[in-house]
Each structure stands twice: as structure tokens, then as C-alpha cells.
Amino acid sequence: MGKRSKVIEREEVVVRFSGDSGDGMQLTGTLFSYTSAIFGNDISTFPDYPSEIRAPQGTISGVSGFQVHFGHTEVYTPGDYCDVLVAMNPAALKANAKWMKPGGTVILDVDSCDEKNLRKAGYETNDPITESKLGGYNIVKAPITTLTKESLKDMGLDNKSILRSKNMYALGLVYWLFDRPLDHTKDYIKKKFAKKQLIVDANIKVLEDGYNYGNIIQALTPSYHINPADIKPGKYRNLSGNVAVAWGFLAAAEKSGLELFLGSYPITPATEILQELSARKDLGVKVFQAEDEIAGICTSIGASFAGDLAVTTTSGPGLALKGEAIGLAIIAELPLVVVNVQRGGPSTGLPTKTEQSDLMQALYGRNGESPAVIIAASSPTNCFDYAFYAAKIAVEHMTPVILLTDGFLANGTQPWRLPDMNEWPEIQVPRAKVEDKDWHPYKRDLEKLSRYWAVPGVEGLEHRIGGLEKDEHTGAVSHDALNHQRMVELREGKVQKIADYIPELELVGEEDADVLVVGWGGTFGHLFTAVDELAQEGHKFALAHFNYIKPLPRNTYEVLKRYKKIVVCELNLGQFADYLRMQFPDIDTLRFNKVQGQPFTVIELKEHFKTLLED
Amino acid sequence: MAENCQLKFTDFKSDQSVKWCPGCGDHAILNSVQKAMANLGYKKEEVAVISGIGCSSRFPYYMETYGFHTIHGRGSAIASGVKVANPELKVWQITGDGDALAIGGNHFIHSIRRNIDLNVILFNNQIYGLTKGQYSPTSKRGFISKTSPFGTVEAPFRPGELCIGARGQFFARCIDTDIKHSVVMLEEAGKHEGTSIVEVLQNCVIYNDKTHNAITDKAFSQDRTIKLEHGKPMIFGKERNKGLVLEGLELKVVTIGENGITEDDILVHNAECDDITLHLKLADMEYPEYPVALGVIRSVKAPVYDQDVEEQLAAVQEKSNVKSFTDLIHSGDVWDVK
CATH class of the missing domain: 3.40.50.970 (Thiamin diphosphate (ThDP)-binding fold, Pyr/PP domains)
Known part of the structure; x- marks a missing residue:
């Protein structure tokens, strides 16, 4: 391994692999993330693919991407903006340019940048780098297609198979960029194509040649160094x-x-x-x-x-x-x-x-x-x-x-x-018992208000249930008015009782924070990272993130009422905020909503949260 | 438990009072089912009766077995889940022409296609009874009802044709009040492995009274229906002198003793042949051109879904090294952090 000319030390890095939906970007990204994980980084990944299986080649709607966020520290999201973009064609470059971090690295297959592909991607000039305003970035213009062909020219493969190996060339180059071993990917290739030795040999050769290409161009290209994370020992x-x-x-x-x-x-x-x-x-x-x-x-x-x-x-x-x-x-x-x-x-x-x-x-x-x-x-x-x-x-x-x-x-x-x-806890099955002489289909556990499960095949528990209202005391069909109200209340009460069996809401951050951020479900990683970064910058934020929504944790009101300023963040027009309002009419909340089919970005969350400190 | 403690049909009666209209054909069908189950030697606890919505779908409440009265049209899907979860159970599905062929049409044809071992009793009264008298998917073209005051302008389904078209392997037809014959049909359905459809021509005494009368009335039913039996010639009529022959690609009614026709010329019913051509023709026969076919029209052995599920599970489990959840998570791409 040659001496590297310029090494960038980083705590964490985001890499995005992007190409045509047939370019094998999902696999490339997956293999890269495995190698990073085995190296000992914490990782988070996210694929971004079109809903069409094979959208028109070379167009922006056909771009398929895979993003990997890995770090020396814990990572909670796949990252908003990328440090390194691998673009297999102009469309991939065009679609992702706005997601580049300033000063990042772009690896572009220049062979794909012919007039036809540039126009398909919507570029008006023949200089996509300038047109996408990537002038100040590290641009690695690699002729990946030519180099892949060159690499495999003596192997007796047909042209289609050769072109299909382009992604491995790019992957090899990215491994060089991050100084990562090729072992895991080689093992994968050997396993995947176990019965096709020629394909195994070709893919491994291309991968290695891609890596070596990095050595050749190192004078021009910085590489990155990210130490392994401090991860709890165990099998992963x-x-x-x-x-x-x-x-x-x-x-x-x-x-x-x-x-x-x-x-x-x-x-x-x-x-x-x-x-x-x-x-x-x-x-x-x-x-x-x-x-x-x-x-x-x-x-x-x-x-x-x-x-x-x-x-x-x-x-x-x-x-x-x-x-x-x-x-x-x-x-x-x-x-x-x-x-x-x-x-x-x-x-x-x-x-x-x-x-x-x-x-x-x-x-x-x-x-x-x-x-x-x-x-x-x-x-x-x-x-x-x-x-x-x-x-x-x-x-x-x-x-x-x-x-x-x-x-x-x-x-x-x-x-x-x-x-x-x-x-992990056992799961107790509440079976009806044949010995229970008082049993009927709707007899309840008085603690949980739930009925018992009588399963066909058991002699003595034959019974009929169904969608009609049942009598509370016998389980027979009942149209009695007061019985119906009791049954409605019992079913609701049974669900509310579950609050006794779920954990209380946990607060991240300080009890005396100026702003309580509230979220639920899949936004946790972004909300947590935003609140955590703001805390490191000296701002007092706390996060209450909900996993149990019905019933809510027992201490929900107690937590919420502590804060004067609460912002409920969600990827809709405010459904959870409305729900909290229904439960706790005296709690006022602000809202931060995004409905773009995309997760929050940490940057937009932090920007918004900071504005809340102003007034 | 001793082998000979066969239950009586009254053992299958629940304590709930039956709430169908007096004179409704459902009463007779309930009796037939209870008799068939007793004859089949069923135990109460191994039977699950599943229904959707409609008059007939109240059925489970009257059976001293396991029962589930579900939602409109979904009986086939729910019964499928019951049977696949526990193939030991005898699963009987109760449905009507609206429940099975309108709102539940999709589930009905797919349960048949999969050939899950369900016994389906299709109560066909050609009317929506529980909603008080609207036309159904089996009402004849031109039928006048509350929602077709000027007559319908749509063609009805023929349940037998639909069943066979969905690759059904068992189809039988009987008349509600002919309990003796119905019991035999239900027993045959119970014994058949795979989805069995029994269409019962059922009379709705309130909203579509006597709809099947042209063929079911005892005065002429022998001349207007034919009771098919596997291996027996297709002979019918009060005098037992009428029969069916094939002329070209068409069935034709002939009279034995006329035009040189003898009993040897009459078709012999083969319910067990795989080819559907003749079964379809028999299932589609309509009065007055033909006698309406009763009996087991088709009964063919074919792979049964729930049995194949069990076999596949056993075969995979025998070969696999993954015996527990912990085995699973430790297999494949796992790395160590020290």
C-alpha cells in the first residue's frame, strides 16, 4: 500500500452510491456498509430507489441510490448530506449534487458523460461539474467504464457482463479512499457466484484494480481516515x-x-x-x-x-x-x-x-x-x-x-x-381452562379486563363468537342497550389498562430545558441527533420520544406539563400534536411538520429549534 | 375415549333458540348438517363452523361446536386461516349467494383455487334476505325486487360454473327440504379432501318464496331434476325412462324406448374424471331445456393446500440446521466486536 498524499481525519462520514437503477448500487452500498461495520464503525444506511423497476436509463427518475453513514462515534441516522458521492452517470450527479457537503468528494464515471447522457440528465452544457456548482469540490473524474473494460479485456467475458462489473470497480476505488480491506467483499463474491468461477475471478480482479487505481491517482485525491467506534462487545x-x-x-x-x-x-x-x-x-x-x-x-x-x-x-x-x-x-x-x-x-x-x-x-x-x-x-x-x-x-x-x-x-x-x-421475557398465553366451571367466552381477567383464549380442538370449551355485540355475562349475542355501553367501555378500558404494563416515557436531555422536542416513531434518530448536537453547542433542549401511542405512557402528562415550550415534530400535518391536544387540552404545543416523502434532516431541525429560543 | 361413542345429531344442537323465519329453508339445512356431522362421527370440539353475514350466517350460533360469525364476504378467508392454522379441525363454512358470490367473490374463488380442505355450504335463495329483498348475483335476468323494480339487466352467476371455473374439485347440489339427499351430499363433502362446495337450493319464504318451486315441487321434481350418482347412468323422470346422451358437443334429453334408445345409450356419470367439460355442462343445465342436476357433479382428487403446507414445513425443517431463533440470528453475516 503506497503512502497517501493527503488524509482527512473524520469522526464520521456519509457516502452515497448513485447510478442507474440497473447499475447495482444497492449491492455496492450494502457491501461497503458491511465492510465498515466489520471494521468496527457504527453505521446507518438507507436506500433511495425509484418506484419503477427499470425507469428509462440515464434519466433522473431512474437514479437509484444507497447512502451509508459510518463513524467513530455512534450514528443515529443515515446522514443528511454526503461527504463522498459516487456517481455512475450524469443523472446521478445531477440528482445528488444538492446533497453534497461543501468541499466533499465526487467520484464520477466520466465515460458516461457523453452528449446523449448529459442531455438525458437535463444538463444544458457539456460541463456538468460547473453546471451543478461543484467547482470547489474534490472531483475524481475516473474513466470507470474504460478502466473496467481494460481490466477484463483478456478474461473472455461478453461486453454485457464486463459492463455489469463497473460497480465493483467503483467499490474498489471507494475502499481505497477509506483504506478498507477487500476481504469481506471478496468472500461475498465467491459465495454468490460459487458456480461461476469466471464471474468470481472477473469481479475480484475489477475490485482490486479499482482499489489500485486509487494508488495511481493518490497525488490528486485525498483519502479519509475514520477510526473504529467504541462499540459494546458482542456479536453483531x-x-x-x-x-x-x-x-x-x-x-x-x-x-x-x-x-x-x-x-x-x-x-x-x-x-x-x-x-x-x-x-x-x-x-x-x-x-x-x-x-x-x-x-x-x-x-x-x-x-x-x-x-x-x-x-x-x-x-x-x-x-x-x-x-x-x-x-x-x-x-x-x-x-x-x-x-x-x-x-x-x-x-x-x-x-x-x-x-x-x-x-x-x-x-x-x-x-x-x-x-x-x-x-x-x-x-x-x-x-x-x-x-x-x-x-x-x-x-x-x-x-x-x-x-x-x-x-x-x-x-x-x-x-x-x-x-x-x-x-427476554416469556409471553404468557391466557388460555381458558376446562376446569373453570364459570367460564364463558367473555369472562374476563379482572386485572387486565381481557378475556380468555379458548382454542378449537379442546373438549368442553366449544363456543361461538362473532362480530355481533355480546352479553357481558354469558357471551351470547345481545342487543341490550345498557349491555352495549358497558361492553364498549370494557373494550376501551382493556386497552387503557395496558398503560400499567408498558414503560414510562423517558426523557433525553435536561429536565429544565428551554424547549421540549416531542416526536414519535421513525424520526427518533434525526430528533435525537439534533437535540444532542444543540446540547453540545450549549443549548438546553430535551427530547420526549414516544413509542407507545395508545395507550400513552402513564407519566406523559407529568412530563409535558413541566415545559413551557413544546414542539411536536412529525412527518405529517400534525396528527400526533392533535392527538396530544385531545388527551391534554391544557398543554399547548408548537408544531414542526414536513410532508415531502423524506425524513427530517438534522440541519433543518437544528435551524428551526434555534429559532424557538429567540422568542 | 372409546371408538363407538358416536354422537347423536341432537348433540350438535346449541342452547340458542333458532331465529330464522318459520318456514325458512335454513331450518332443514341445519338439521341436515347436524345429521351429517353425527353420521361422519365428528366430535364437537374438532368442528369449527365459520360464517360471514346474511341470514344463513347465523348458523354457527345454533351449532354446539366451535363457531365464528364473522364479517360480510370474508368467511372463506377466515375459514382458510382456521384450517391452515390447525388442519386437524373440520372446518365448515356457511355462506349465501350474496356473501359468497357478491361481496366475498374474490375470497370464494381463491379458496377454491387453492383447494383448502373446507366444506362450504352455499345457501342459494337468489335474494338478499337479511336486508329485506334486493336482487342477488344469482337472481335470474329480469328479476323484480326492491332494487330492480323494473327487472334486473344483469346475468346471474351459476355457482357450479363459477366453482368449476375456479378449478373447484368438488361440487354438489341439493334441495333444502330433501333432507335425506342433503345429508348424503354433506357427508360426501365432509369426506372429500380439498374445498367442497355444496349448493343448496334454499327457499326464502318471505322475500323470494317458491323461487325454486319449478324444480323442487314434489309434484314434478323427479321430471325436472336428475340425481347424479357416480358410476350410474344419467336416468331421471317419474317413470325412470328419461336420460341424457351426448350429441356432438351438446347434452340431449332422450326417452328410453323411443327412437331405438336403450339404457346402454345413456351417459354414465363419472364425477371423478379430471376433465371438466361434461361436469360444466351438467352443472349448467337449466329447466325447462334440461333437468337441473342434483347430486355430486364433480369430485376429483387434487393436491390439498393445507396438507401441502404441513408437508413443506416438515421437509424444510428436516433439512435445516436452524432449529431455533437463536440459531437463525447466529447464521449468515455475523461479526464480533471485542
Whole structure:
């Protein structure tokens, strides 16, 4: 390894790989993030891909990106602006130029910058760097296509396969830039193409040549140095929010001794949960790919009636279709977890983009008084925790639980420290007992107000339930007026009782802060980073971030009333702020809302929060 | 438990008073189901009766088994979930022409296509009863009802055709008041592995009284219906002298003894042949051109979804090294931080 001419020391760095949606940028980014994680950095990643599978080549709508944020310190978001951009074509450059940090590094495949591609990307001149106002940046104009062809010219590969290896050349160059080993990526290539030795050899050669190209151009190019982070010892793996949800349910099935059943219908961005659980037949998961969203939840309700740990997964439009069936699970008082991976709405909206605009739908989007538990995960890896606890609450309290995640959490990844499952709680299944002579289908646990689960197949517990109102004392169908009011109150009361079984709200930052920042769900990383950075700059901010929304933590009012200035930040027009207003009419809150299909940026949050200190 | 403690049909009656209209065909069907279940040797606890919404869907409340009265049209999906979760259960789905063929049409055809081992009783009275008399997807063209005061301008579904078109492997038809025959049909459905559809021509005494009368009235039902039996010639009529033959691609009604026709010329019913051509023709026969076919029209062995799910799980589990959640998370790309 040659001596490096200029090394930039950094605590943390954001790298974005960007190219045509067929350029293999997702894989390139994933491999880079693995290598960084194994090196010992804390990482957070986020893919940004178009909703078209193969949008027109060379256009901005066809740009697919993958962002990796890694650091010597802990990182909570995939980063707003990038230090290093790899642009495989002019469209990628054009789409991402505005996301560059001043003075950052751009690696551009200059071979792609022909007249045709420049026009397709919308550049008017033949100098995209100047046109995108990147004059003061480190621009590495690498002829990646030519170099890849040169690298592979004697290997006997067809032109198409050669061009497909361009991403490995770029990856090799980025490894040089960050002085990272190639071992993990080589192992991956060997495994992935185990039966195609020629492809293995070609990809490894291109990767190495890309790395060596860095040595050749080092006089012109600075490289970066980021030390490993101080991470808690243990075994780790990279985990996305969607896989984390799937795994939370697997863990819950094991801890409850119940068979796991998923009824679902593919929908972006929730589909990976369905795919992951479909692959888990080794752990006995029954997955039913239904004919539609309604059948997805209805098969799950059937499975729950039959005694399985039943879940269904969807995104916003699918939750709308499931509304009536959720009401059935509520009145039948059957355990069920409904996962809603929120995306931009209404209607089809922005299917691949993130938003938090389904909160009110989750809380109230059904006919009648139909309370369900609402829980929201707040990081890719804690999707595991909240899926587990959603299942635990559903079973132990015999109620549907709606778990809200979003496109940002679902597709983002973080390193996940493998849990010791012995440290996780058991899930107690509230089974009806044949010996209980007073048992009837709606007999309740007086502590929790939940009924008992009598599962078909057990002699002596034969019973009928359904969507009609039931008599409180016998479980038979009842149209009695006062009974109905009591049952409505009991179902609501049962959900409210769950507040006794969930943790209190934890405050980040100082008790006497000037401003309390309030958030919920997937915005945690950005809100926390903003508040943390402001604290380091000497400002007094605190953060109250909610994971339990219905019921709210017991101490919610007590925390909120301490602060004169509260700002509720969310990726919608203020749904959680409205909800808090309904619960606590005397608490005034300010609002900071963004509905662009994009997460908050730390920079915009900090800028806004600082203005709150002024008045 | 001893093998011979077979339950009586009265053991399947719940303590709830039956609230269908006096004279409704549902009463007879309830009796037939309870008798069939007793004959099949079912235990109460292994039976789950699932319904959607409609008059017929109150059925589960009257059965001393496990039961779930669900939401409109979704009975097929919920029953599918019950059966896949626990294939040991005998899952019976109760539905009507509105519940199964209108609002629940999608779930109905897909449960049939998957061939989940459900026994579906489709009460066909060609009317919406519970909402007090609107036309249904099986009402005949021109039918006058509260929502079609000038007659409908739409073609009805033929449930048998829809079932077979959705790749159904078992379809039978019977008449509500013919309890003896209905019990046999329900038993056949219960024994068949895979989705069984039994269409019961049911009379709504209030909103569509005598709708099936042209074929069900005892005075002429023998001449206007044919009770198909596997392996037996397709002969019908009070005199047992009428039969069905194939002329070109069409079924034709003939009289034995006329024009040189003998019993040997009459088609023999093969419910078990895979080819749907003749089954479709039989299912579609309508009076007055043809007798309406009763009996098991189609009963073909085919892979059963819930059984295949279990087999696949067992096969994967046998081969896999992942035996627990902890095994799973430690497999694949894991690194150590020291």
C-alpha cells in the first residue's frame, strides 16, 4: 500500500452510491456498509430507489441510490448530506449534487458523460461539474467504464457482463479512499457466484484494480481516515427494519410457544416482512400469501381464532382495506398484530417514500368505538423490540395491536447486537381452562379486563363468537342497550389498562430545558441527533420520544406539563400534536411538520429549534 | 375415549333458540348438517363452523361446536386461516349467494383455487334476505325486487360454473327440504379432501318464496331434476325412462324406448374424471331445456393446500440446521466486536 498524499481525519462520514437503477448500487452500498461495520464503525444506511423497476436509463427518475453513514462515534441516522458521492452517470450527479457537503468528494464515471447522457440528465452544457456548482469540490473524474473494460479485456467475458462489473470497480476505488480491506467483499463474491468461477475471478480482479487505481491517482485525491467506534462487545449483524419486524415475531412465537401465522399481500414498502417470514419455514412459520389485503388480515384472524400467534403486514392503503376486519378482531377480542409500514399518501401517493401520516387512521380509521393498541418503532433495529412487544401485548391482553413503522425504518439498516434470548421475557398465553366451571367466552381477567383464549380442538370449551355485540355475562349475542355501553367501555378500558404494563416515557436531555422536542416513531434518530448536537453547542433542549401511542405512557402528562415550550415534530400535518391536544387540552404545543416523502434532516431541525429560543 | 361413542345429531344442537323465519329453508339445512356431522362421527370440539353475514350466517350460533360469525364476504378467508392454522379441525363454512358470490367473490374463488380442505355450504335463495329483498348475483335476468323494480339487466352467476371455473374439485347440489339427499351430499363433502362446495337450493319464504318451486315441487321434481350418482347412468323422470346422451358437443334429453334408445345409450356419470367439460355442462343445465342436476357433479382428487403446507414445513425443517431463533440470528453475516 503506497503512502497517501493527503488524509482527512473524520469522526464520521456519509457516502452515497448513485447510478442507474440497473447499475447495482444497492449491492455496492450494502457491501461497503458491511465492510465498515466489520471494521468496527457504527453505521446507518438507507436506500433511495425509484418506484419503477427499470425507469428509462440515464434519466433522473431512474437514479437509484444507497447512502451509508459510518463513524467513530455512534450514528443515529443515515446522514443528511454526503461527504463522498459516487456517481455512475450524469443523472446521478445531477440528482445528488444538492446533497453534497461543501468541499466533499465526487467520484464520477466520466465515460458516461457523453452528449446523449448529459442531455438525458437535463444538463444544458457539456460541463456538468460547473453546471451543478461543484467547482470547489474534490472531483475524481475516473474513466470507470474504460478502466473496467481494460481490466477484463483478456478474461473472455461478453461486453454485457464486463459492463455489469463497473460497480465493483467503483467499490474498489471507494475502499481505497477509506483504506478498507477487500476481504469481506471478496468472500461475498465467491459465495454468490460459487458456480461461476469466471464471474468470481472477473469481479475480484475489477475490485482490486479499482482499489489500485486509487494508488495511481493518490497525488490528486485525498483519502479519509475514520477510526473504529467504541462499540459494546458482542456479536453483531446488519439488520433492516423490515427484517427486524419479522424476527421480532419469530422471537415472540418462540417465547409464547405459539405457532406463527402471517396472512399478507405484497405492498411496498412492507413486502420484505412477508418475504422474510416466507423463508422461515425452518422455524415453522405458516405464511399465507392472500388474494388481497382483506384476505391477508382475515386469514390471520382465522388463525388467531384457531390459536396461532397471528400477524398481518401492510402499508397505508392496505390498512384502509383492513379496517373492517380489525373491528372484528376488536369485538371478538382476539390477539392480532397489524404492521403498517407507512409511506407517502393519500391513495397510492409516494409508495417508496417515507411518511408518518397514518397515525389517525391507525387510531380511529374504523367504524364504531374500536380501540386498538398503537405502538411505533423508532429505529431499524428496535423494530425487533417493538414487534416482540406488540405480539406480547396482543396475546397477553387479547387485543389487536397496530405496529407502525415507516419506509425509512423499513429499508434502513443498523448493526444489531445479537440478543441473548434468555434475557427476554416469556409471553404468557391466557388460555381458558376446562376446569373453570364459570367460564364463558367473555369472562374476563379482572386485572387486565381481557378475556380468555379458548382454542378449537379442546373438549368442553366449544363456543361461538362473532362480530355481533355480546352479553357481558354469558357471551351470547345481545342487543341490550345498557349491555352495549358497558361492553364498549370494557373494550376501551382493556386497552387503557395496558398503560400499567408498558414503560414510562423517558426523557433525553435536561429536565429544565428551554424547549421540549416531542416526536414519535421513525424520526427518533434525526430528533435525537439534533437535540444532542444543540446540547453540545450549549443549548438546553430535551427530547420526549414516544413509542407507545395508545395507550400513552402513564407519566406523559407529568412530563409535558413541566415545559413551557413544546414542539411536536412529525412527518405529517400534525396528527400526533392533535392527538396530544385531545388527551391534554391544557398543554399547548408548537408544531414542526414536513410532508415531502423524506425524513427530517438534522440541519433543518437544528435551524428551526434555534429559532424557538429567540422568542 | 372409546371408538363407538358416536354422537347423536341432537348433540350438535346449541342452547340458542333458532331465529330464522318459520318456514325458512335454513331450518332443514341445519338439521341436515347436524345429521351429517353425527353420521361422519365428528366430535364437537374438532368442528369449527365459520360464517360471514346474511341470514344463513347465523348458523354457527345454533351449532354446539366451535363457531365464528364473522364479517360480510370474508368467511372463506377466515375459514382458510382456521384450517391452515390447525388442519386437524373440520372446518365448515356457511355462506349465501350474496356473501359468497357478491361481496366475498374474490375470497370464494381463491379458496377454491387453492383447494383448502373446507366444506362450504352455499345457501342459494337468489335474494338478499337479511336486508329485506334486493336482487342477488344469482337472481335470474329480469328479476323484480326492491332494487330492480323494473327487472334486473344483469346475468346471474351459476355457482357450479363459477366453482368449476375456479378449478373447484368438488361440487354438489341439493334441495333444502330433501333432507335425506342433503345429508348424503354433506357427508360426501365432509369426506372429500380439498374445498367442497355444496349448493343448496334454499327457499326464502318471505322475500323470494317458491323461487325454486319449478324444480323442487314434489309434484314434478323427479321430471325436472336428475340425481347424479357416480358410476350410474344419467336416468331421471317419474317413470325412470328419461336420460341424457351426448350429441356432438351438446347434452340431449332422450326417452328410453323411443327412437331405438336403450339404457346402454345413456351417459354414465363419472364425477371423478379430471376433465371438466361434461361436469360444466351438467352443472349448467337449466329447466325447462334440461333437468337441473342434483347430486355430486364433480369430485376429483387434487393436491390439498393445507396438507401441502404441513408437508413443506416438515421437509424444510428436516433439512435445516436452524432449529431455533437463536440459531437463525447466529447464521449468515455475523461479526464480533471485542
